[in-house]
Amino acid sequence: MVVTFSDLDDTLFESSRKCQEVAGHKVAAVLPSGEVGAYSTPQQQALISLLNNSYFIPVTGRRTESLSRIQVDFNSYKITSHGAIILNSDNVLHPSWRLVLDEEEPQWCDRMFRLKSEVEQYVKQNGLELRVRVISDNGYACYVCVKGEPLHLRKLQTGVGTINSAGFNVHCNNRNLAYMPPYASKRRAVTFLKQILKTEIKEPITFIGLGDSLSDTDFLSVCDFQIIPSNSQIAETLK
Numbered sequence: 533m534v535v536t537f538s539d540l541d542d543t544l545f546e547s548s549r550k551c552q553e554v555a556g557h558k559v560a561a562v563l564p565s566g567e568v569g570a571y572s573t574p575q576q577q578a579l580i581s582l583l584n585n586s587y588f589i590p591v592t593g594r595r596t597e598s599l600s601r602i603q604v605d606f607n608s609y610k611i612t613s614h615g616a617i618i619l620n621s622d623n624v625l626h627p628s629w630r631l632v633l634d635e636e637e638p639q640w641c642d643r644m645f646r647l648k649s650e651v652e653q654y655v656k657q658n659g660l661e662l663r664v665r666v667i668s669d670n671g672y673a674c675y676v677c678v679k680g681e682p683l684h685l686r687k688l689q690t691g692v693g694t695i696n697s698a699g700f701n702v703h704c705n706n707r708n709l710a711y712m713p714p715y716a717s718k719r720r721a722v723t724f725l726k727q728i729l730k731t732e733i734k735e736p737i738t739f740i741g742l743g744d745s746l747s748d749t750d751f752l753s754v755c756d757f758q759i760i761p762s763n764s765q766i767a768e769t770l771k
Contacts, residue, residue, distance in 0.1 A: 533735050534586035537722050539743040543761060544580055545572040561602045580604060591718050591751060595669045613667060614712050615721035616674035625670050632715060633672050640713040641673040647711055648676050650695045660684040676711040685709050703747040705765060719750035
């Protein structure tokens with residue numbers, strides 16, 4: 533049995549902003565407005581077709597609502613919000629994972645909103661064009677999201693001495709930066725589901741991981757095989 537854990541954005545499809553030529557491309561995601569949000573290339577379409585023959589589990593920073601607008605069928609578990617949320621095939625929060633969130637999220641929720649305020653103050657003082665939000669999913673605060681121009685995100689990262697982000701994992705990729713509490717971990721979520729699947733599937737399992745970002749390497753490392761796009765953040769570091 534093959535189980536595939538796959539990142540989505542920049543792995544299985546590209547944002548419409550990055551697609552200058554869409555001949556042969558297929559709509560992969562739509563925005564809340566109904567406009568096209570992302571396309572999959574012919575090569576990505578072939579990969580998706582291949583993965584559909586396995587237990588195909590998305591591992592994404594997208595919220596559950598955003599995942600519902602992806603034009604790919606996921607018929608098993610789902611990992612959303614950078615690993616903070618684990619859903620079953622009916623899009624219901626896994627009961628065992630809910631216990632984890634009920635214990636840990638209250639310890640971090642207030643800290644996330646304080647961090648949001650500190651980042652907003654820094655952004656205002658330094659004239660940065662960045663948007664700051666605490667992302668919630670399934671009723672839980674999951675991570676602090678900062679979006680904007682890559683240059684402004686880099687300035688934020690290099691001058692955050694006045695911001696208390698202790699205990700948060702920080703990930704930045706292009707136009708997005710996330711401050712993540714310990715329960716928002718793709719590696720932790722994948723490890724959790726691996727144990728669940730080993731009890732459900734009564735045969736040997738081969739775990740395959742796909743991802744493009746350096747933040748994906750943690751969950752890729754607990755899979756038997758790792759697949760990365762040639763045009764990716766990970767690939768750049770290997771050149």
